[in-house]
Amino acid sequence: MGETLFIRLGNRVDSKIHWLVKTNGHEEIIASGELPNASELTQLTTKAAARDVVTFVPACDVAVKSLTVPGSSQRAIRLAAPYMLEDELAQDVEKLFFAFNEQKQNEQGNNCFLAALEREQLSLWQQWLADADIFCKLMIPDALALPINEEHCTAVMLDEQILMRLSPWQVMSFESNAWPYVVPQLINNSDVDKEIHSYSPLPNMPDNLSVEFLPEELPLAILANHYSTKFNLLQGEFQVKEKRSTTLTNWLWVAGIASFALVLNFALKGAELYQLSNQQAAIEQEVIATYKSAFPETKRVKISTIRSQLKRKLAEVGNSGESAGFLPLLINLEPALASVPEIKPQTLKFDGKRKEVRMQAVAKDYQYFEKLKVALEKAGLTVNLGAQNNQGDQISGSFSITDKSSKGRS
Incomplete structure (x- = not known):
């Protein structure tokens, strides 16, 4: 069972970064912590090496919109959608990147669901991860990872920001000190008539806002337990190519070698x-x-x-029978002689009737005669070692050699 590293980035290089590691399919947290800024992401390089990585980014930097766009094809709808938002978005459409969700038409008739953010900001987040050698192919606005419930909204406070999810494709993210300005909008918004369930205390709560406080949880753990892979900011030009695993890379190196x-x-x-x-x-x-x-x-x-x-x-x-007996003996004799080069044959005589080779040889020591006898016997030959005579600096001796098989035939 694998593990996943979750990272929540800030929108500035000096913003605090939250991280958490948990086992896939379980809510138990293996490890978690905070980093003071983006330059410290290298502390997570080792943790990311053998795990999947999911990155959350501040929803306050992403405009999550649902639209009703006329068009007969998804391509036509996606081409037209950005320009329908020109009046709502502060930046020029050309400077923004639009990531689209595959959600089908909802009850309100919306048929286009998108998230818009500055290209420069998205590139910056990717660059921070790349500089730390962290491979990540899934990036999600943090508020879109909050739990969804048809009967109530969900909220959590992360650092000084409050994240809220009002519906599957409607989120809010704002500084905690903005509550006095946001609450009236929530109360007066006919689309938001549900109770708010909060996983953390909320500051300066008005009496006319219905809020149920749930047992406190680590904010990043809530996002890690409820995120969905169906939407990803890293689309199109920002899509990350699949990275070969370290194991596969090692095997490829091994295969190459x-x-x-x-x-x-x-x-x-x-x-x-x-x-x-x-x-x-x-x-x-x-x-x-x-x-x-x-x-x-x-x-x-x-x-x-x-x-x-x-x-x-x-x-x-000689007759053919003699030659037929002599040659096999010579063939068996040669390897044994080669194994004891200290023995120097002087004469070879073949007795056709006895099927026997008589060899006169010399050597510098008696032991070589015995050594040759053992080698000949290992070759399947019957050997009779004659007397050895000392002739100055040499020893002279004789061998009578027969093939065991020939004796059996006779």
């Missing part, structure tokens, strides 16, 4: 294969040269046919 490593690995493998290919070609040329040296009468030699040619040469010097 992994891709680079994979490409690098392929490149290294390719270079290694190229090098091995060159080495193989050199070895093949060496094998061909050795074969031609052993059999100089041979004119054309292919590496793929050398094994069969060797078999044929062996057959020429």
Whole structure:
């Protein structure tokens, strides 16, 4: 279950800022506090990094209006609406930004619901958040986040301002010392004949105004518990593009690094294969040269046919059964000899009847004879180690080697 950071900005850089963190779907507050001014928003950067952020802005800086605009399409209505408010708004229409609500036509016949504010002010709020590296894509006038009730108005005092919500799309926000001027308008306004429910004490309350005081709550907590995502000031040119989460960004970095490593690995493998290919070609040329040296009468030699040619040469010097037994022994013998390079074979003789290879070899120490015997036995060969003789700085010895499988067949 996620958490959300709620921030209530002021309209000036030196205005106090309120913040609150709560778990989504629950009214319990995790943390809350105040900042002296907008330049201290960096204190919330860490809190905003792993949470959704909702920003409330003073409704006193936003004109929330409902209109009846002639037109057959939403586009035509929205184009005409700003100019219908020219006489009501103090600023030039060109300097204002208009955010529209998707609310359907109400009982009074209004078909256009909008909020107007200075472009410069909206840009300023976004800049404060950007400077603090706080990503926020939802911004709402604070009074529009108060609870809605068909039978009464709702109010709360936030700092020195009183926020009131009279209906779904009718709000008021004014300084607390303006009560003497606002109350007569409320009493005489036929649209506001409902009782006021207030979540905080209200100063200088007149006797002829019906107010019910509810248990006090943290003002920002009330807004956080009742706000709606259906309306957002950040529309059109001020709409915030979706930001990739930190986790996704980290995974993209990991994927990029992994891709680079994979490409690098392929490149290294390719270079290694190229090098091995060159080495193989050199070895093949060496094998061909050795074969031609052993059999100089041979004119054309292919590496793929050398094994069969060797078999044929062996057959020429002995019967095919002997050569067939000799070659497998040599194949099994070669790895074991390679594992003990200290042993230097001197002679190799093959007894076709016994299917046995007799090898005379020399080494510098007795231990190498035993080491070769163990290696040959691991290769599946039966080994009889003959006597070893000391010949000065070398040891001479003999081996009788047979294939275990050939013994079984005999």
